[in-house]
Amino acid sequence: MSDGQYLAHGIGGAKDLPISPELAIAGAVAALTVSFTVLALAWRKPRYDAATSGRPAPAFLERVVDATAFRVVLRVLGMAVFLYGAYAAVLGQDLLTNPVFGMFYVWWWVGLVPLSLLLGPVWKAISPVRTINLLFARVSGGDPDQGVFTYPERLGVWPAAIGLYAFVWIELVYPFSTELGPVRLWVATYVAVMLLGGALFGNTFYERADPFEVYSSLVAKLSPWGRRDGRLLVRSPLANLDSVTVRPGLVAVVAVLFGSTAFDSFKESTPWVKFIQSSDVSVQLLNNLAMLSFVVGVGLIFAVGTMATGVGPGTDRRTLPNQFAHSVVPIIVGYIVAHYLTYLVQVGQQTLIQASDPLSKGQDLLGTGDWGVNYWLSYHPTLLANTKVLAVVIGHVVGVVAAHDRAIRLLPKRHQLTGQLPLLLAMVAFTVGGLYLLFAA
Template structure:
C-alpha cells in the first residue's frame, strides 16, 4: 500500500489537469509565433493537449520495455571522433564577439531608433537569442569562445577573492529570472537605446565580478548567460575536446554524474524550463484577462509580472521536488530526494530546448531577411522584409515541443538505469517524474496553441 500511494498522487496530478482542460470548452487550437500571427488547427483544444500528454505517456511505456542495461549504455556511450582542430577559429571568434558587442551598443545609442531598422534590436533578439541559442543545442556550446566579456576579462587582473560557497549557483538563478522579467516588463525589444543601456550595465557588473572573483569563478558560477549556454550545450550531439571534436547522440551527455552537483544547480535547470514557459505565458489571452483586473485594482503591472514570474517558478520547482520525493518512495531506495533531484534534473533540459525551438524558429525565419538587410547597411537600413511562413509551420512548432519531451523521457529512463541497481526500481522511480513531465508538456502545448498578444 505504501508504494501505491505516490503512484496514485502522481496519477491524480495529471488527471486533475486533464479534467480542467476537458471542461474548458472546444476552442480551436492555434499555433503562434512571436509576431502574433496565429493559425488554427481544426481540432478541439482539450483533445489536442490530451493527445500531447498521451504521446509522452506512451513513450514512457515503450521505454519501459527497454530494460537491457548494456543496450542503454551502448546507446549513450556511442561516440565518433574527429581530430580536426578549431584552435585557429577560436581567436577569430573572440575578435568577432568583442566587435559585435561594441557594434550592438553603438547601434543602440547612435543608430536608427526604429526597432526593425536597428542593428542592436535585430542582432540581440533575432541573431543571438533566437538563432545563436539554437546553434548551441544543435552543434555545441561555442559561447566560451564568442563571449566578449570573457575575452575582455581574461586580460584583466583579479583579486581572486573567496566566493561565498553558501550562495552556490543561486545568484545565477536570480540573474536569469531578473533578465527575463526585465525583458518582459520593459520595451527592450522596441527601444534600441534602452537595450544598449542594459547591455552597458550588464558589462559593468560582469567586469566588476571578474575583477573580484576571477574569470573562471564568475562564468562558472555566477553569470546566468554562461550557465544557460553550458547546459544547453550538453543537449547537443557535438562537443569540442582537446584533441578535436566528439560526436554523440543528442542528449547522451545529460546522464553524466557530475553535470548537476547541488540543489542550487537543480534550481537553475528548473529556472531555464520556467522562463521559456513564462515568456510565452505572459503573451496569452488568459494572462491578459488575469492581469487586467489586477491593474484596474491599482496594482502596478511590474509587480504583477514579478509575482507571476516568482510564483510560477516556485510552482515548477515545488512540483519537481514533490516528484523526486515520491520517486524515492516508488523506487523504495536509500537515495535521498536531493540525490534523485540532482541526477534527474538534466532530463528537464530537452523540454526547455523543445519549447525554445517552438518559440523562436518561426521568429528567426520570419525576421531573417530584415536582419540581413540591416547587417548589410546598418546606418541606412533598407525597408523591413518578412517571410510569411506556411500554415503547416504551426504544426512543426508543436512537434518541437513533443520531441523535446520525448527526449526528456528517454534521458530520464537511461538515468534511472544508471542510478538504480534493480530494474523494477528504475521503472518505478520514473512514475512521479514522468507525471510532472506530462504536466510540463501539456502546459507547453497549451501556451504554444494560444494566439500571441502583446503584453500591456
C-alpha cells in the same frame, strides 16, 4: 507583416500561429503513450556514461577546432558584433528600427539555441566578456583562468539563474523593454558584473555565473560535440546530455528557462488578457507575480516529482532534483523551438536589415539595407503547427529517456520503475501544459 505586430515580446510577438485543438490533443496523447512505453519497455541498465561515451572526432576537425587561429577568429567575430551593437546602442536613435533591440532579444537570446545545438557551447567561444578578461590578463601578466579568490562551490550556477531571470524580466515584464536606455543599462550592468567576477574568480566565474554561457552550454549538451580530457568527441545527444555537471542551482536555471517561456505564452492567452483588463491591480504587478509563479511553480513541481520516490542507503533526497535537472533541457529546447521559431527567422532577418543602418540615417553599411524579410514560414500554417507539436513531443521523449537512464543508475532496484512515476507525471504535465499554452496563445 508590420513592425507593430512584433511589439508584444521585447521587440516582437513570440508566438507563431495558433495550433488546432486536435494537434494539441494528439501531441499530449503521444507524449503520454511514449512516456509509459519507455518506462515499461526501456533498458534496465544505464546506457549513458559521460566517462566512457563517445568516440574521438576526426583528427583534421580536432586540429582545426583546437587551432589558436580558429579560436582567435571566433573571439574577434564575437567582439566585432558586440562593438557594432555598442555603436548602435550609444550613438543610435531610440527607435524600434535600431538593430540593438533585435540583437539583444532575438540574436543573443533565441539565436543561441540553434547555434549551440549545431556547434556546441558557442557563447563560451565568442563571449566578448571572456575576450576582454583575456586581454586584461595578457596586459597585466596574469592568468585568465585564475582569479583572486576561488569560486565558492556552494554557489554553483545560482548566479546564472539570477542573471537569466533578470533577462526574461526585462524582456517579458518590464514595461519599457523597447526603450534604448533600459537595454543599454542592462547590457552595461551585465558586462560590469562579468568583468568584475572574472577578475575575482577567473574563468570559472563565466562557466557558472554567466547566464548566457550557462544557457548555451546546457543546450549544447544536446549537440553531437563533447569534450573529455581535452579531446573533442562525437557522441549521441543523449550521451552528451548525461555529461551535464550537477551543481547547486541547476534546477533554478531550468525552472527560469522553462517557466519564463511558458509565461510568455500564458500572458498572450485570452483568459489572462481578460483578467488583467478587468482587474484594478497594476498590470505590471500582475505580470511580475505571474512570471514568478510560473518559474517557482516549475521548480517546485520538478523538485517534488524527483524527491517523491524511494531512495537507497546514503542517498539524500534533496540532491535528486539537481541530479535529474538535465532531463528538462530537451523539453525546454523543444518548447523554445515551438514558441520562437518564426520569431527567430523573421525578426532575425529584420534585424540583419536594420543592422545595415545602425544610426537610422539611411546608411547601408552591410549591404543588407534593401533586403526583404522572407515570410515563407508564416505562409505555411499547417507545417508550422506540425513543427510546433513535433518539437514539444520530441523534447518530451528525449527528456523521459534521459530521466529513465539516470533513474536506473541512482534508484534502488525495487524503486527503479515505480520510483520514476512522480517525475514522469511532472514531465508529462510540463509537456501537456506547454502544448495547451501554445494553443491558448
